[in-house]
Amino acid sequence: MKKEVICHDNQKNEFLIAVDKFRFRPSVYGLLIKDGQILLSSQHDGYDFPGGGVNMDEGLSEALQREFWEETGLKVELGKIIEARSSFYKPSNRTGHIKDEYWNCQLLYFIVKQIGGELSLDYIDEDEKGYLALATWMDINKLDSLKFYNQLGTQGSIALIKKVTGNIQS
Numbered sequence: 001m002k003k004e005v006i007c008h009d010n011q012k013n014e015f016l017i018a019v020d021k022f023r024f025r026p027s028v029y030g031l032l033i034k035d036g037q038i039l040l041s042s043q044h045d046g047y048d049f050p051g052g053g054v055n056m057d058e059g060l061s062e063a064l065q066r067e068f069w070e071e072t073g074l075k076v077e078l079g080k081i082i083e084a085r086s087s088f089y090k091p092s093n094r095t096g097h098i099k100d101e102y103w104n105c106q107l108l109y110f111i112v113k114q115i116g117g118e119l120s121l122d123y124i125d126e127d128e129k130g131y132l133a134l135a136t137w138m139d140i141n142k143l144d145s146l147k148f149y150n151q152l153g154t155q156g157s158i159a160l161i162k163k164v165t166g167n168i169q170s
Contacts, residue, residue, distance in 0.1 A: 007088035007102055010149050015090055017102050022088065025103040026054040028064040029150075030076055030112035031164055038140050038161055041071050042133035046147035049109065049157070050135060064110060071128070072135040073120025079111035083160055087151035107151060109160060140165050 002018040009015075029051030032039040040047040050071045054063040061078050068076045087105040124132050138146065140161060148157040 005088050007090050008151075009090045010092055012153070013090075015102075017088070017090075022102045022104045024106075026060075026106045027052055027108065028054060028060050028067065029107065029109045030064055030068050030078070031082070031109060031161065032068075032074070032076065032112050032114060033140065033161075033165060034114070034137075036140055037137040038165075039072065039074075039135050040138050040146075042136050043149050044131050046149045047136070047138070047157075048148060048150045060108065064112070068112065069117065070123045070125060071132065073117050073123060074114050074135075075116035076112040077115050079113060081108055081110050082164055083107075083109040085109075085151065089151055105151060111164060 002020065004016050004018050005022075006014050007017050007022075029049040031049060039050065041050045050068045051064055052067040052071075054060060058066070064078055065076060068074060085105075085107040087103075087107060089103045089105050091101060091103060119135055121132070121134055143158050143161065146154065146158075148154045150157060152160060
């Protein structure tokens with residue numbers, strides 16, 4: 001009998017999937033905080049932290065710098081790692097439909113510092129054009145009304161921001 005694990009999608013639906021169907025996918029995400037605001041990637045009708053998958057020919061720093069550049073137009077340097085998580089995940093394609101694909105995600109979250117660039121959508125890849133909008137600066141004290149599309153979920157994302165800033169007010 002094949003081993004199975006529970007994975008989830010963006011809507012928190014759960015699926016029991018055989019382990020041999022999963023693809024290993026390390027991912028890196030950056031939290032850029034400046035003047036009481038955090039830069040968030042606008043996706044669908046919600047948000048995520050800029051970042052994404054690490055390619056086979058990249059290190060963590062190179063991958064996060066590339067992903068941040070593609071999704072925001074900003075050049076960043078990595079600071080310290082602030083969170084590491086695992087997630088079994090079933091991704092959606094750019095139109096929001098569920099793909100027949102499953103990921104064993106190792107998620108790494110870093111503080112980043114902007115070192116150049118301007119907000120832009122000029123560098124996003126083809127797959128992201130269907131759902132990604134210009135990154136948005138959000139007040140860190142006004143996050144409760146936001147929806148996050150990521151493996152942490154809304155409450156987990158807000159908790160991560162609070163861990164970094166320590167000053168979110170309800």
